[in-house]
Amino acid sequence: MTMINAFDADAADGVTARDRALIERRARLLGPAYRLFYANPVHLVRGEGVWLYDADGEAYLDVYNNVASVGHCHPHVVAALSRQAATLNTHTRYLTDGILDYAERLLATLPDDLAQVMFTCTGSEANDLAYRAARAFTGGTGVIVTQLAYHGVTIAISELSPSLGDGIAIPAQVRTVPAPDAYRAKNADVGESFAAQVRAAIADMTAHGIKPAALLVDTIFSSDGVFADPTGFLAPAVAAIREAGGLFIADEVQPGFGRTGSGMWGFARHGVVPDIVTMGKPMGNGHPMAAMVARPDILDAFGRRTRYFNTFGGNPVSCAVGMAVLDVIEQEALIANARDVGAYMSDGLRALAQRHEIIGDVRGAGLFIGVELVRDRATKAPATAETARLVNGLRDKRVLISAAGPFANVLKIRPPLVFSRGHADRFLSAMDEVLGSL
Amino acid sequence: MTMINAFDADAADGVTARDRALIERRARLLGPAYRLFYANPVHLVRGEGVWLYDADGEAYLDVYNNVASVGHCHPHVVAALSRQAATLNTHTRYLTDGILDYAERLLATLPDDLAQVMFTCTGSEANDLAYRAARAFTGGTGVIVTQLAYHGVTIAISELSPSLGDGIAIPAQVRTVPAPDAYRAKNADVGESFAAQVRAAIADMTAHGIKPAALLVDTIFSSDGVFADPTGFLAPAVAAIREAGGLFIADEVQPGFGRTGSGMWGFARHGVVPDIVTMGKPMGNGHPMAAMVARPDILDAFGRRTRYFNTFGGNPVSCAVGMAVLDVIEQEALIANARDVGAYMSDGLRALAQRHEIIGDVRGAGLFIGVELVRDRATKAPATAETARLVNGLRDKRVLISAAGPFANVLKIRPPLVFSRGHADRFLSAMDEVLGSL
Numbered sequence: 001m002t003m004i005n006a007f008d009a010d011a012a013d014g015v016t017a018r019d020r021a022l023i024e025r026r027a028r029l030l031g032p033a034y035r036l037f038y039a040n041p042v043h044l045v046r047g048e049g050v051w052l053y054d055a056d057g058e059a060y061l062d063v064y065n066n067v068a069s070v071g072h073c074h075p076h077v078v079a080a081l082s083r084q085a086a087t088l089n090t091h092t093r094y095l096t097d098g099i100l101d102y103a104e105r106l107l108a109t110l111p112d113d114l115a116q117v118m119f120t121c122t123g124s125e126a127n128d129l130a131y132r133a134a135r136a137f138t139g140g141t142g143v144i145v146t147q148l149a150y151h152g153v154t155i156a157i158s159e160l161s162p163s164l165g166d167g168i169a170i171p172a173q174v175r176t177v178p179a180p181d182a183y184r185a186k187n188a189d190v191g192e193s194f195a196a197q198v199r200a201a202i203a204d205m206t207a208h209g210i211k212p213a214a215l216l217v218d219t220i221f222s223s224d225g226v227f228a229d230p231t232g233f234l235a236p237a238v239a240a241i242r243e244a245g246g247l248f249i250a251d252e253v254q255p256g257f258g259r260t261g262s263g264m265w266g267f268a269r270h271g272v273v274p275d276i277v278t279m280g281k282p283m284g285n286g287h288p289m290a291a292m293v294a295r296p297d298i299l300d301a302f303g304r305r306t307r308y309f310n311t312f313g314g315n316p317v318s319c320a321v322g323m324a325v326l327d328v329i330e331q332e333a334l335i336a337n338a339r340d341v342g343a344y345m346s347d348g349l350r351a352l353a354q355r356h357e358i359i360g361d362v363r364g365a366g367l368f369i370g371v372e373l374v375r376d377r378a379t380k381a382p383a384t385a386e387t388a389r390l391v392n393g394l395r396d397k398r399v400l401i402s403a404a405g406p407f408a409n410v411l412k413i414r415p416p417l418v419f420s421r422g423h424a425d426r427f428l429s430a431m432d433e434v435l436g437s438l
Numbered sequence: 439m440t441m442i443n444a445f446d447a448d449a450a451d452g453v454t455a456r457d458r459a460l461i462e463r464r465a466r467l468l469g470p471a472y473r474l475f476y477a478n479p480v481h482l483v484r485g486e487g488v489w490l491y492d493a494d495g496e497a498y499l500d501v502y503n504n505v506a507s508v509g510h511c512h513p514h515v516v517a518a519l520s521r522q523a524a525t526l527n528t529h530t531r532y533l534t535d536g537i538l539d540y541a542e543r544l545l546a547t548l549p550d551d552l553a554q555v556m557f558t559c560t561g562s563e564a565n566d567l568a569y570r571a572a573r574a575f576t577g578g579t580g581v582i583v584t585q586l587a588y589h590g591v592t593i594a595i596s597e598l599s600p601s602l603g604d605g606i607a608i609p610a611q612v613r614t615v616p617a618p619d620a621y622r623a624k625n626a627d628v629g630e631s632f633a634a635q636v637r638a639a640i641a642d643m644t645a646h647g648i649k650p651a652a653l654l655v656d657t658i659f660s661s662d663g664v665f666a667d668p669t670g671f672l673a674p675a676v677a678a679i680r681e682a683g684g685l686f687i688a689d690e691v692q693p694g695f696g697r698t699g700s701g702m703w704g705f706a707r708h709g710v711v712p713d714i715v716t717m718g719k720p721m722g723n724g725h726p727m728a729a730m731v732a733r734p735d736i737l738d739a740f741g742r743r744t745r746y747f748n749t750f751g752g753n754p755v756s757c758a759v760g761m762a763v764l765d766v767i768e769q770e771a772l773i774a775n776a777r778d779v780g781a782y783m784s785d786g787l788r789a790l791a792q793r794h795e796i797i798g799d800v801r802g803a804g805l806f807i808g809v810e811l812v813r814d815r816a817t818k819a820p821a822t823a824e825t826a827r828l829v830n831g832l833r834d835k836r837v838l839i840s841a842a843g844p845f846a847n848v849l850k851i852r853p854p855l856v857f858s859r860g861h862a863d864r865f866l867s868a869m870d871e872v873l874g875s876l
Contacts, residue, residue, distance in 0.1 A: 022533050029541040030752075031554040031734060033741030036531055043533040047526045065528060067749060073524050082520035086511050088485045089724040090503060093474055095460050095481040103467040116469040121559040121726040122750060128592045136605075153746055154566045156593035167574075167744030281749060286527040288559040288726040288750035296469060303471030306605030308591055311505060311719055312560060312726035314468075 007036035014040045018055075037402065038395045047072030050416050050423050052400065060398045063415045063427050066368075069257055069282030070328040071418040077285045080324035084317045092119075092314045102319040105326055109264040110293055111273045117293045119314030123253035123280025124152030126290040129308065130276045131156055131214070133294060134247045136302040140211030141173045144201045144241065148179060148406055150223035151216060151251055160216060163223040173210050175201035179224035180233055183361045183372060184380060190227075195236035202244045212246035214276075219266030220255040225405030226370025226412065228260070228363060234270035247298070250274035253290070254368070257282040258329050258417060261339030261366020269365060285325050289318040334417040338366035344421050345369060345413070348428040356435040358383055369413035372405070382407030386438050393434035399427055445474035452478045456493075475840065476833045485510030488854050488861050490838065498836045501853045501865050504806075507695055507720030508766040509856040515723045518762035522755045530557075530752045540757040543764055547702045548731055549711045555731045557752030561691035561718025562590030564728040568714045569594055569652070571732060571740040572685045578649030579611045582639045582679065586617060586844055588661035589654060589689055598654060601661040611648050613639035617662035618671055621799040621810060622818060628665075633674035640682045650684035652714075657704030658693040663843030664808025664850065666698070666801060672708035685736070688712035691728070692806070695720040696767050696855060699777030699804020707803060723763050727756040772855040776804035782859050783807060783851070786866040794873040796821055807851040810843070820845030824876050831872035837865055 007023070015023070019041060026034060042060065046053040049071040052060045062072070070077065084098070092099060103117050120126045135141055143160055145151065150163040158168050162176055170176065177197035180190045202212055215237060221227040238248045255266025256279045267274050275298060280290035302308075312318070329335065346362055349371055353359035360374035360383075373383040373390070387409045394401050404412045415423070445461070453461070457479060464472060480498065484491040487509040490498045500510070508515065522536070530537060541555050558564045573579055581598055583589065588601040596606050600614055608614065615635035620628045640650055653675060659665040676686045693704025694717045705712050713736060718728035728751075740746075750756070767773065784800055787809055791797035798812035798821075811821040811828070825847045832839050842850045853861070 019533060022535070022538065025538050025542075026533070029538055029545065029554060030530075030556065031732075031737035031741050033556060033737065033744070033746045034530055035745075035747070036533065041533050044526060044528060045534070047528060052526075052528070052532075068528065073527065075524075078520065078524045081523050082516065085519050085725075086513075086516045088482060088490075089511065090482060090485060090490070090506065092468075092472055094490075095457060095464070095474065095479050096483075097460070100460065100463050100467055104463075107467065116467060118468065118471060122563065122748070124563065124748075125560065125592065132593055132596075153748060154563065154592040154594065155570055158570075164745050286750070286753065286755070287523075288753075288756070294469075299469035299471065303469050306471070306596075307473075307602050308471045309473070310560070310562075310591060312724070315724065315726075317724070318726070 007038060007041050019043050039392045040395065042395065042400070050419050058398060060400050061423060061426055063399055063401045063413055065400070065416065066254065066259065066414040067281045068286050069259065069417050070285050070325055070332070070334065071416045074285060074328055076328055077321060077324040080320045081287060081317060084320035089315050089317045091311055096316050098316045098319040099314045102323050105323065106291070107293065110277065113273055113295050114277060114293045116296050116299050117291050118299070118308065119318065120290045120292065120310050121288045121312050122152070123278060123290045124154050124157050125310065126278040126280055126292045127151045127157045127216070127251060128154045129292050130249050130278050131160070132306070133276060133292070133298055133302040134214040134249060136305060137298045138211065138213045138245055138247060140213035140246060142175065142205040142210040142212040142246070143173065144175045144177055144198055144212070144215045146179045146217060146221060146224050147176045148224045149218065151218070172208070175205060177201050179221050180227050181225065182227065182229060183363065190230065191233035191236050194233060195240050198237040198240045202240065212241060212244045214247045214249045215241035216249040216251060218251045218254050219270065220260065220365065220368050222254040222412065223404050225372065225410040226364050226368065228269070228365040228368070231269045232271050234267070235272050238272045247275035248272065249276040249278065251278050253278060253280040257325070258335040258338055259366055259368050259414065261335060261342045263335065283325065284318060284321045287318060287321040289322060332418065338417050341419050341421055341424055342366035342369065345424040345428070348424060352428065352432055352435065358386060358435065358438065364413070367415060367417055367419060371411040371413065373409045373411070382409040384409045387411065389438055390434055393437065394430055397430045397434060399430045445476060445479050457481050477830050478833065480833065480838070488857050496836060498838050499861060499864055501837055501839045501851055503838070503854065504692065504697065504852040505719045506724050507697065507855050508723050508763055508770070508772065509854045512723060512766055514766055515759060515762040518758045519725060519755060522758035527753050527755045529749055531747070534754050536754045536757040536761070537752045540761050543761065544729070545731065548715065551711055551733050552715060552731045554734050554737050555729050556737070556746065557756065558728045558730065558748050559726045559750050560590070561716060561728045562592050562595050563748065564716040564718055564730045565589045565595045565654070565689060566592045567730045567746065568687050568716050569598070570744070571714060571730070571736055572652040572687060574740040574743060575736045576649065576651045576683055576685060578651035578684060580613065580643040580648040580650040580684070581611065582613050582615060582636055582650070582653045584617045584655060584659060584662050585614045586662045587614070587656065589656070610646070613643060615639055617659050618665050619663065620665065620667060621801065628668065629671035629674050632671060633678050636675040636678045640678065650679060650682045652685045652687045653679035654687040654689060656689045656692050657708065658698065658803065658806050660692040660850065661842050663810065663848040664802050664806065666707070666803040666806070669707045670709050672705070673710050676710045685713035686710065687714045687716065689716050691716060691718040695763070696773040696776055697804055697806050697852065699773060699780045701773065721763065722756060722759045725756060725759040727760060770856065776855050779857050779859055779862055780804035780807065783862040783866070786862060790866065790870055790873065796824060796873065796876065802851070805853060805855055805857060809849040809851065811847045811849070820847040822847045825849065827876055828872055831875065832868055835868045835872060837868045
């Protein structure tokens with residue numbers, strides 16, 4: 001959520017009169033909460049595969065948008081959406097077949113213990129529901145998140161999302177722990193040191209009379225700066241929260257649906273089975289849909305005691321779209337592609353690091369890659385301003401990307417999963433050029 | 439949200455083996471939070487206009503589903519959805535035209551002061567955002583809602599939704615007031631008595647050191663039992679909250695988009711201009727979209743201080759769908775139709791009341807009608823069990839409807855707005871038959 005490359009009207013350069021009029025209209029109609037990417041924002045009119053097209057017909061290589069995960073406007077997904085929208089779209093208090101077929105297929109991608117699913121429309125709603133379920137099941141209220149976590153925008157979940165900044169007061173029952181940063185860690189064992197922080201947070205909760213409900217993490221720590229390795233590092237922290245009576249909630253909104261290249265879910269890289277899994281963004285390739293998957297005993301404790309009805313959640317159109325997305329992931333072998341092209345791209349970035357001192361670290365999994373830019377490899381001083389220049393420079397070369405992390409100096413590379421080696425070459429060559437001109 | 443006609447496996451009667459298998463599969467895959475309507479749930483496969491079709495091809499007259507407000511699977515809306523989904527679907531940090539065109543057209547239906555809009559995916563998210571904005575603007579936290587209010591399912595908004603039942607603890611900063619029930623009121627002046635309750639709630643908040651942020655009401659009081667008259671009754675309560683420094687938030691998720699037959703918005707019947715308006719359900723005719731509209735000074739206070747980004751909210755597909763829904767409301771003159779057919783249906787229901795003692799009251803506006811069933815017109819003893827039998831009896835005559843209110847004895851009549859006098863005749867004749875057999 002870090003807006004290192006936010007449009008700033010006073011500093012804007014090269015913005016056409018037409019786009020400036022659009023920007024003014026936006027400010028008038030939508031207000032100040034709507035921020036734009038880039039010093040020179042991009043005016044989009046069309047998308048296809050890994051490409052986005054602006055109003056002048058220029059093509060932009062999309063290296064950033066993880067929502068359109070099987071490719072912008074994928075025809076198989078659009079066809080399923082159109083067909084079902086013309087047939088039936090209603091809520092879940094009638095019997096319909098699609099929701100059950102989709103639930104069955106989705107659950108088959110998850111460990112056996114995670115046997116039930118509840119559908120929502122957004123990842124925020126899924127995390128909000130997971131928090132409610134965890135509280136109902138454990139009787140606790142305490143939650144541990146990372147220092148720059150982002151889990152969503154509802155009131156309750158924004159309070160678990162310190163990356164939203166100073167506008168959000170983190171409440172008494174929430175504890176933040178440093179992200180498991182293997183690049184900047186003094187301690188060699190990231191897993192043990194992360195678990196130690198979680199144990200300390202639990203101890204502090206207990207000292208304040210707060211019963212732990214959950215450890216909630218994005219299993220690739222996207223907003224914290226992308227931390228994927230070593231695989232398995234989450235296991236001791238998961239053991240710690242369970243020992244304290246809390247649940248482990250894996251937020252798969254970012255790493256889920258095959259992006260990490262080793263399977264459908266980010267948590268699997270850590271050899272753990274979560275108590276609750278939340279998912280969203282790529283689930284419908286842009287159609288508003290999300291879900292919470294959980295152990296049946298957790299949903300039993302929650303569902304018998306509390307009513308929950310989501311008007312649009314799990315509707316026939318969303319389920320048809322979700323099914324089509326799973327079709328494409330399978331038929332186009334996108335997990336293998338994420339692994340292959342991800343490795344190819346990471347190798348290419350490491351090769352660039354040979355020539356560009358500013359690249360301090362290349363990390364991630366599959367097609368979720370973080371590139372940390374530093375002014376000095378020894379001190380690891382963050383190259384924040386340079387990162388903003390790089391992001392805007394890539395935009396001018398018609399390559400779309402953004403950055404994250406506490407110093408906004410970590411490039412977030414997460415293109416649609418249909419990205420090819422050829423696309424990677426094009427991205428790497430643009431990177432090379434812009435890095436050379438910084 | 440009252441589930442008077444929830445499926446109960448132990449009491450189920452007439453359910454086919456095929457549907458029973460589906461119900462068991464649902465329970466296994468989705469868990470206990472997913473409730474079904476009717477003793478004999480309906481298995482739907484298709485929708486068109488005011489009709490829903492089951493797996494055997496039987497047609498059901500839809501008198502209940504206010505989401506598919508311009509008619510199930512309306513071809514103009516489906517075409518807009520399909521076309522835009524095949525063209526571009528991305529988030530709001532790029533410039534796109536559709537969101538601005540839609541925002542402009544939507545805002546033109548609202549009073550001039552309500553000049554800015556923020557898009558979300560669900561009414562719950564819209565109310566959650568409105569609550570955040572009201573807190574940011576007023577510096578208060580206190581909220582007043584009605585005793586059986588329903589505003590959504592996020593953690594924060596479920597705490598403002600006492601109709602969700604005992605599973606929800608209403609927090610210290612929330613006050614509930616009795617619904618403005620003109621049918622059961624001892625006092626003749628509903629507006630003054632409602633305002634007196636609001637003033638008392640404010641005084642109690644103040645006594646407890648809680649600063650009021652908002653009065654939040656569904657302007658047709660759907661879950662409370664449908665209270666629409668006399669028009670204007672909300673004005674004194676709105677004055678009271680403003681005098682105390684709080685905002686008036688009109689939840690238009692249920693009455694909005696022309697259903698009341700007198701204009702686009704329910705609040706207009708009361709001659710008040712809200713500070714914030716939330717909308718959802720019928721906005722996309724089933725597509726997951728919702729919004730909060732507010733005065734710019736409120737969004738200024740909120741948006742400058744807090745980041746808010748909704749991944750799917752205001753995406754090009756949602757905006758195209760929203761635009762198509764507004765097209766249909768205009769082109770098919772659905773507001774006038776809601777007024778005309780609503781009045782026709784209310785007259786018909788009052789005629790039925792001549793012959794069926796159990797009908798205690800017929801009320802509402804346009805195509806949002808409440809029919810309160812009582813055992814005795816003098817004592818107004820609620821006919822709760824009879825209402826459940828009526829709802830299930832209508833289902834067996836292939837007419838879909840439900841009920842609300844503290845005693846679950848108020849029929850909620852809110853068909854798609856393309857409902858005709860002929861459809862009303864069919865509904866009234868089914869009502870007559872089932873009432874006669876109770």
